[in-house]
Structure formats: structure tokens, C-alpha cells
Amino acid sequence: MYARWSRRNRVLLIILVVVSVVFLSLYFRENKQGILHRGQSVGLAIISPVQRVASAVISPFSHAWRFVSRIGYLSSxxxxxxxxxxxxxxxxxxxxxxxxxxxxxxxxxxxxxxxxYETVAATVVGRPPSNWEQTVIINAGSSQGIKPEMPVVVADGLVGQVARVSPWSSEVQLIIDQRSGVGALVQTTRDTGVVDGDINAELHLDFIPKNSRARIGDVVITSGYGGVFPKGLFVGTISDIKEPTYSLFKEIEVRSEVDFSRLEDVIIITNPPRTVDREPVDR
Amino acid sequence: MKLNYQPAIAIVAAFLLQTTLAPHIRVGGVQPDFLLIVVVTYGFLEGPVVGSVCGFFAGLLQDLLLMTTLGLNALSKTLVGYLSGMVEQKVFSENFVLPMLAIFATTLISESIFLALRATLGESISLIRASRSIVLPAATYNAVLAGLCYPVLARVLKRQTRTQSRSGELDGAFAPTLQRVRKK
Missing domain, CATH: 1.20.5 (Single alpha-helices involved in coiled-coils or other helix-helix interfaces)
Incomplete structure (x- = not known):
């Protein structure tokens, strides 16, 4: 071990270090056209083709290696x-x-x-447990000023009326419920009648005489009769008209724009104008 | 005295591996330094003279052909080659743990010298960041690679020893090593 520190070794080391430092010094002193820089350029010209060929050969293995080495990383x-x-x-x-x-x-x-109108907004929070009733439960009740028979609407038209009230929720009877009846008129002909629901959750406009000029597509609005619904609320449009021989009235089907199966937010009109004497709505 | 070309061939082979294979087997952003492994190996095997000469020429080749500042690698690898030659030659054995540790340490030294030289030449380098992202990962990678290579090298050298001892060729750059291995 001691012999390794011989004078010869140290001299050789010093020579190599000095040569390296000389190279460093010359490299920094000369410009880009200097002999050392040009030597490097020649070196690059020599090594580039070798690298290119090697890269073409190694690439498939390299990709495989990269895939394997990155499995853990890719997994996380x-x-x-x-x-x-x-x-x-x-x-x-x-x-x-x-x-x-x-x-x-x-x-x-x-x-x-x-x-x-003065209104209260509410959200539908429940559906009836029975197939026979067309009602919904809303999250507004007497504590919000909700009372029975207040009209309930959405932007697409009339929904129904408040049937029962509790302090924090209410039951709304939809106009498609078979027990519901809404005083209505055909906007173009001004023929008045009653829109009621049926067991199939469809709307019918009753009591329109056979001599009426109501046509398919005519708009049906609330008439204000009965005192529950204010006049002028959009109910729907006439979708079908029949004239049975056995009856004095037309059989008119009305299509509402309201999607009763997807009601989410509704408005309760809390100050409906009572312009006409009340009539019982539920039949 | 017969001239031994084996270190030169090993350095050229390592250089070819360095320029072709090493960039494709990066792990965590670092690649192994095949030239350093060769230099350190010859330092362990043949002592400081061969180690430093191998380090000088390997570093110079690297500087010339890889467009780094000429003299940087030559200087750092010369010093590392010399230092590795100073280490007891017990390091070289079939037990691969010692060579791994030695390569790990010498890589740290080599990269530190390289960093110090670059900093001396005016480059702004964060030592902590460079250590964390380059020096330590590179040392680990080289050590693992050395652990894989050394058992193979040991077997090759033993076979060579037997062949050369039969033909009486025990002089040259590898004579001390061959004699030592033969004694085992």
C-alpha cells in the first residue's frame, strides 16, 4: 500500500492533471474556430452515425425497457x-x-x-305512494304562507293547486288528477269549459258546445271562474277534437307543456286575484 | 515488455456503450457511466498508474466526442482512477458487495469533482439539487450495474489467468493481478 505512494505515481498524476488543466485553459481561451473546438466537431461527426445506427438497433429494446421500468409509475x-x-x-x-x-x-x-303575482318558490320533495293519485309533495307549508287552493305553476304552465298544508310541506293536486277541475277557456273562440284530468293522466276540455269553432292547436287558458285560479294562466293546447253523436258537447283533448313526471321546482301563487265567486273545483 | 491493448479496447467498448446504450437505459433521469466503471475497475486491478492513465484517456475521449468542456472529464476521471488505484486490491473479488460500494463511493467522488470544476468555471449549480437529482441516483445506478458486471469479470479474469499462466505470459499491465488471482 505504501509503495503505491511512490514518487513515480505522484509525478504521473501531476503530469496528467496539469495536461487536463492545460486542455481546460486552452479550451476556454480559444474561440469556436480553435483547434480544440474543431476537434470536438470532428468527433461529433464521427460519433453521430454510430449513434444513429445504434439508436435504430436499440430502440425496440429501449422501448421495452422503458415500459418495464415505468410499470410502477404507470400503475400509480x-x-x-x-x-x-x-x-x-x-x-x-x-x-x-x-x-x-x-x-x-x-x-x-x-x-x-x-x-x-306574489309567489313562493318550492321544490318537489315527494311523489304519491299510490298509482291512483296525481299529486306531489312540496317543501313549503303554512309557515311560508301556503294555504289550500293556492294555484301552483311552472314556467311551462299550470300545474295544479295546493290540496293539503302542513307547517313545512304541502300536497299539490295536479291538474291531470282525475279529481281535478279547472275553469278554462279557448283563447281564440272564448268558449268556456272545465279542464279535468282522467285516470290516464290526460287532460280534457269539457262543456265546449258542438257549434264552437275551436280547432286543434288553439291555446287553452284559465278562465278565472271558480275563484281558485286567476284568469289567463296557460293550461295547454288543443291536441284532438271529437264530436260524438250522443252528446251535446265536443270531446276535446288538451296537451299540457308541463312534464308532470319530472316536476322539480314550482311556484305557488299566494295572492291570486279572486275576481269571480268561488265554485267547488274538486268534483 | 509486451504492450497490452486490453485497457484501450475496454475504454473504446465502454465509450461505445456510453454513446449508444446508456441514453436508452435511463432510470429516473440518470444514465450509467460505463467509462467510469471501466476506469475504476482498472484502478482497482492495476493500481494508481494504470487507473489514472485510463481515467485520463477515457475522460479525454468523452470530452472530445461528447462536446463537453475539454479537460473536465479528463481531470475528474484521472483523479478517480488514481484514487481507486490507491484502494486495497481486496476490493476486487467475487464478492460483489465490495465492488458495488467502491463504485458507489467513486462515482460520488467523480461527480463531486466534476461539479466542483464546473462551479469553479463559473456555472451556477445548486449543489443540493444536483446531488439529489444526479449524483446520488447516478452513484446508485453505477453501483447496481457494477454488482451485475463484477461476477462476470471475475470469471473472465480467472480463465484468462489460467490460459496466460500456462503460456507464461504474466508480464504486462495485468501481471500483478494475474499473479494475485493465481495465488487464490
Missing amino acids: QNVDLKKENARLRQQLVDRNELQAESERLRALVGFKQRTG
């Missing part, structure tokens, strides 16, 4: 991406939900501004 990245994907998907759902809610509320606000 896959888990992270799945989590992020789930989070983003939920965000998208929330965003779409907010957008839909915003559109519904904007329509309801528009209705309030157009009509000038």
Missing part, C-alpha cells in the same frame, strides 16, 4: 388518474345540475316578473 399514475376522473365526473354532474336548476329558476323568476 393510473390510480391517480382514475381518482381524478371520478372527481371531475362528479364535478360535471354537479355543474350540469346547477345549470339545470339555474335555468328552471330563471324561468320561474321570469314568470313572476311577467305576471306580478
Whole structure:
């Protein structure tokens, strides 16, 4: 071991270090056209084709190596991406939900501004447990000023009326319920009648005489008769007209624009104008 | 005295591996330094003279052909080759743990010298960041590679020893090593 520190070794080391330092010094002193820089350029010209060929040969193995060496990373990245994907998907759902809610509320606000009625907004929180009833439960009750027989609407038209009230919720009888009846008139002909529901959740306009000039497509609105619904609320359009021989009246079907199976937000009109004496609505 | 071309061939072979294979087997952004492994191996085998000469020429070749600042690698590898030659030659054995540790240490030294030289030449380098992202990973990679290579090298050298001892060729650059291995 001691012999390794011989004078010869040290001299050789010093020579090599000095030569290296001289190279460093010359390299920094000369410009890009200097002999050392040009030597490097020649070296690059020599080594480039070798690297190119080697790269072509090694590439398939290199790709395989990269794949194997990245398996762990890719696996954890896959888990992270799945989590992020789930989070983003939920965000998208929330965003779409907010957008839909915003559109519904904007329509309801528009209705309030157009009509000038005092209203209370509510959300549908329940459906009837029976197939025979067409009602919904809303999350507004007497504590919000809701009373029985108050009209319930959405932007697409008349929904029904409040049937029962509790402090924090109410039951709304839809106009498609077979027990419901709404005083209505055909907007173009001014023929008055009653819109009622049936067991199939369809709307019919009754008591329109055979000599009426009502036609398919005519708009049906509330007449204000009965004192429950204010005049002028949109009910629907006439979709079919029949004239049975055995009856004095036409059989008219009305199609509502309201999707009763997808009601979410509704408006309760809390100060409906009572211009006409009350008549019983439920038959 | 017969001239031994084996170190030169080994350096050229390592250089070819360095320029062709090493860039394709990067792990964590670092590639192995085949030239350093060869230089350190010859330092262990043949002592400081051969180690430093191998280091000088390997580094110079690297500087010339890889467009680094001429003299940087030559200087750092000369010093590492010399230092590895100073280490007891017990390091070279079929036990691959010692060579691994030795390569790990010498890579740290080599890269540190390289870093220090670059910093001296005015480059702005964060030592902590460079150590974390380059020096330590490179040392680990070289050590693992050395652990894989050494058992093979040991077998080759033993076979060579037997062949050359039969033909009486025990002089040259490898004479001390061959004699030592033969004694085992």
C-alpha cells in the first residue's frame, strides 16, 4: 500500500492533471474556430452515425425497457388518474345540475316578473305512494304562507293547486288528477269549459258546445271562474277534437307543456286575484 | 515488455456503450457511466498508474466526442482512477458487495469533482439539487450495474489467468493481478 505512494505515481498524476488543466485553459481561451473546438466537431461527426445506427438497433429494446421500468409509475399514475376522473365526473354532474336548476329558476323568476303575482318558490320533495293519485309533495307549508287552493305553476304552465298544508310541506293536486277541475277557456273562440284530468293522466276540455269553432292547436287558458285560479294562466293546447253523436258537447283533448313526471321546482301563487265567486273545483 | 491493448479496447467498448446504450437505459433521469466503471475497475486491478492513465484517456475521449468542456472529464476521471488505484486490491473479488460500494463511493467522488470544476468555471449549480437529482441516483445506478458486471469479470479474469499462466505470459499491465488471482 505504501509503495503505491511512490514518487513515480505522484509525478504521473501531476503530469496528467496539469495536461487536463492545460486542455481546460486552452479550451476556454480559444474561440469556436480553435483547434480544440474543431476537434470536438470532428468527433461529433464521427460519433453521430454510430449513434444513429445504434439508436435504430436499440430502440425496440429501449422501448421495452422503458415500459418495464415505468410499470410502477404507470400503475400509480393510473390510480391517480382514475381518482381524478371520478372527481371531475362528479364535478360535471354537479355543474350540469346547477345549470339545470339555474335555468328552471330563471324561468320561474321570469314568470313572476311577467305576471306580478306574489309567489313562493318550492321544490318537489315527494311523489304519491299510490298509482291512483296525481299529486306531489312540496317543501313549503303554512309557515311560508301556503294555504289550500293556492294555484301552483311552472314556467311551462299550470300545474295544479295546493290540496293539503302542513307547517313545512304541502300536497299539490295536479291538474291531470282525475279529481281535478279547472275553469278554462279557448283563447281564440272564448268558449268556456272545465279542464279535468282522467285516470290516464290526460287532460280534457269539457262543456265546449258542438257549434264552437275551436280547432286543434288553439291555446287553452284559465278562465278565472271558480275563484281558485286567476284568469289567463296557460293550461295547454288543443291536441284532438271529437264530436260524438250522443252528446251535446265536443270531446276535446288538451296537451299540457308541463312534464308532470319530472316536476322539480314550482311556484305557488299566494295572492291570486279572486275576481269571480268561488265554485267547488274538486268534483 | 509486451504492450497490452486490453485497457484501450475496454475504454473504446465502454465509450461505445456510453454513446449508444446508456441514453436508452435511463432510470429516473440518470444514465450509467460505463467509462467510469471501466476506469475504476482498472484502478482497482492495476493500481494508481494504470487507473489514472485510463481515467485520463477515457475522460479525454468523452470530452472530445461528447462536446463537453475539454479537460473536465479528463481531470475528474484521472483523479478517480488514481484514487481507486490507491484502494486495497481486496476490493476486487467475487464478492460483489465490495465492488458495488467502491463504485458507489467513486462515482460520488467523480461527480463531486466534476461539479466542483464546473462551479469553479463559473456555472451556477445548486449543489443540493444536483446531488439529489444526479449524483446520488447516478452513484446508485453505477453501483447496481457494477454488482451485475463484477461476477462476470471475475470469471473472465480467472480463465484468462489460467490460459496466460500456462503460456507464461504474466508480464504486462495485468501481471500483478494475474499473479494475485493465481495465488487464490
